[in-house]
Amino acid sequence: MRSSNPVLSRRGFTSGAGGGVGGGGYAGFNTAPAGPAMGGNPYATNPYAADTYARQAAAGRPGAMTMDDVVSRTAITLGTVVVTAVLAWLALPVDEANLGKSYGIAFGAAIVALVLGLIQSFKRRPAPALIVAYAAFEGFFLGVLSNVVSTYIAPGVVVEAVLGTMAVFAGTLLAYRMRWIRVTRRFTRFVTAAAMGFLILMFVNLLFSLFTHGDGLGFRSGGLGIAFGIIGIVLGACFLALDFKQVEDGVAHGAPREESWLAAFGLTMTLVWIYLEVLRVLSILQSDN
Template sequence: MRTSNPIFSRWGATRGAGPAGAHRREPLGATVGASPTGDYRTNPYASPADANLYASPADTGLRAGSTAVTMDDVIVRTATTLGTVALTAVLSWLLLPVDEANIGRSYGLAVGAALVAFVLSMVQSFRRTPSPALILGYAAFEGVFLGVFSSTVSTYIAPGVVVQAVLGTFAVSAGVLIAYRMRWIRVTRRFAGFVAAAATGFLLLLVADSLFSAFGAGNGLGFHSGGLGLAFGVIGILLGAAFLALDLKQVEDAVAYGAPRQEAWLAAFGLTLTLVWIYLEVLRVLSIFNNDN
C-alpha cells in the first residue's frame, strides 16, 4: 500500500513489500500484528471465472496488462472529484444569488441540479464499472446544489454557518481517519450490516418527514428544530462517519488485493458521497443550534 502522501504512507505497512499488484492475500480472519486483515477466502476483485485460480498468497484480481490501484490513485481521483464539487459550489454561490429578486430562479436551478446529481449517482451505483464522466458529472451538479443551498442557509438562517460546517466536516473526517488508522474502529461484516440497517431507518424517517411537511403537517416530524432536530442531525453525522469508515475499508481492500486501477474512481465516488452527507448533516445541526440560540 505504497504512497507518497504522508498521511497514508504507513497504511498497510505490515503487508508484504512486493510490487504493486502482488499484495499478500490473507485467509479469512487472519491477523498481521494486532490488526485484523483479509476478510475474504478468495480475491474479491477476481472475475467469477477465475475465482478458483487465486489460491497463492501473491495472487491478485488483475487481468493481463492491467495495473493495480495505488493509494496515490485514490487520492488523486478523490481530490479531482471533491475539487469539482467545491468549484461548482463556489461558482453557483457567486453566480446564482439568493436575494429576494432571484431566489426562486436560483433555488429552482439548485433543485434541478440535485435531481440530476441523484440520477447520475444512481446510474453509477448500478454500473459494474466506474465511469469518470458520470462521477464528475455527479460532482458538478451536486456542487451547484450545495452552493445555492449553503448560500440560502447562510443568508436567511445562520450567517457564517457554512464555514463552521466545512470545518466540522474536516474535523469529523480527520477523527474517523485517525480512529480507523489506530484500529479503534473495526470494520467487519456485522458493522457493515448494522450501518446499512441504521441508514435505511434514517432515510425512511427523512422520507416520512418530507411527506408530512408536504401534506400540511408544517414542521413534519419535528426534525428541523429543537432538541429532536439536533438529535436527528447528530445521528446523521454518526452515520456519515460510519460510512466513511466503510469507504476507508474499501480503499484498503482495493489496494491490498491488487484491484484494477479503475477502482480508484469508485473509491473517489464513495468518499465524495459520504463527505457530502456529513457536510449536510453538520450544516443541519449548526443551523438548528445557531437558530435556537
Template structure:
C-alpha cells in the same frame, strides 16, 4: 447502499468470497459464508481473479499486500481521483455562490446530481465523465444552498466545512489505529441504522410536503438536533466503510479504474456529512 455508498454495492474485494475483505486480519475473525449475499460473484476472488498472475502471492495463498502492479489501483490513484472529484464539487459550489444561483435551480441541479449518481451506481464500470458531471451538479446545489443559509446564519457553511474536515481526519486516524474495526457486525449495525434513518427522514418529508410545517418534527427543534447528530455519526461510520473498501481494493488487486469509484463513494459520503452538519448548525444557531 450495500456498503457506505451505492457505488460499492456491486463490488467486493475479498479473496475467499467474503464481503469486502471482512476476512482480512482487521476483521478479527472468519467471515460468515452462509446467507451472505456478497459471498459470490466477486470479480477479484480466487482462484478466478482475472488480474492475478501465476507468481502473484495472492494466488499462492499469501496474505494480500503486495507491491503495486501496473494496471492496479494504488492509494495515489485514489487520492488523485478524489482530489479531482472534490475539486469539481468545490468549483461548482463556488460558481453557484458567486452567481447567487436561485434555490429553485439549485434543487434542479441536486435532482440531476442524484440521477447521475444512481446511474453510475448501477453501471458495471466507472465513467469519469459521469462522475465529474455528478460532482459539478452536486457542487452547484451545495453552493446555492450554502449561500442561502449563510445569508441567514453568517459563517455556518464554513463551520460545516471545518466540521466535515474534522470528522474525516478523526475517522481516518481511528481507522488506521484500529480504534474502529470494520467487520460484518459493524457493517450490519451501520446499514440497519442507515435504513431506519433514511425511512424516518422520508416519512418526515412526506408529512411536511402534504401537511406543511416541519412534518413530524424530526428536522427541527430538539429532535432535529438529535437526528442531526445521528446523521453525522452515520456519515462517520460510512467513511470507515469507505476506507475499508479502498484498503481491500488495493490489497486484492482491483483495477486502476476502480479508483474513480472510490473517489465517487468518498465524495458522496463527505457531501452527506457536510449537509448534516449544515442542518445541525442551522438548527443550533436558530434556537
C-alpha cells in the same frame, strides 16, 4: 467495488486488473463475499486474499490501484464539488425576489446528481465523466443551499460546517488507522440497516412537511432536529470507515486502477452527506440562540 455511500449498495474487489487465478476477466461484481472459513477477506471474493505474498504481488501488478490513485481521483471529485459550489453561490442570487427561482434550479441540479449517481451505481465499470458530472451538479446544489442557509438562517455557518466535516473525516481516519473502529460483517450490516431506517425517516418527514407546510415530524428544528442531525453525522462517519476499508482492500488485492474512480465517488458522496448533517446541526444551534 461499489461506491461506498449511505444510499447505494456495495460490492467487493476480486481478481484485479488482469484477471485472477483460474480465470481471467475484470473485477467481479455482485459476488458473494468469501467467508472467514474460506480464509478470505469478508468484503471481497479474491483469490489473493488468503495469501499474503499473493496479495502483495497483485498490488504490485501494472495497472493495479494505488493509494495515490485514490487520493488524486478524490481530489478531482471534491475539487469539482467545491468549484461548482462557489460558482453557484456567486452566480445565483438568493434575495427574496429570486429565491424561488434559485431554489428551483438547485433542486433540479440535485435531481440530476441523484440520477447520475444511480446510473453509475448500476454500471459494471466506473465512468469518470459521469462521476465528475455528478460532483458538478452536487456542488451546484450545495452552493445554493449553503448560500440560502448562510443568508437567512445562520450567517457564517458554512465555514464552520466545512471545518466540522474535515474534523469528522480526520477523526474517523485516525480511529480507523488506530483500529478503534473495526469494520466487520456485523458492523457493516448494522450500519446499512441504520442508514436505511434514517433515510426512511427523512422521506416520511419530507412528506409530512409537504402536506402540512411545516417542519414535518420536527427533524429540522429544536432538540429533535439536533439529535437527528448528530445521528446522521455518526452514520456518515461509519460509512467513511467502510469507505476506508474498501480502499484498503482494493489496494491490497490489486484491484484495477480505474476502480479508484469508484473509491473517489463513494468518498465524495459520504462527505457530502456529512456536510449536510453538520450544516443542519450548526444551523439549528445558531438559529436557537
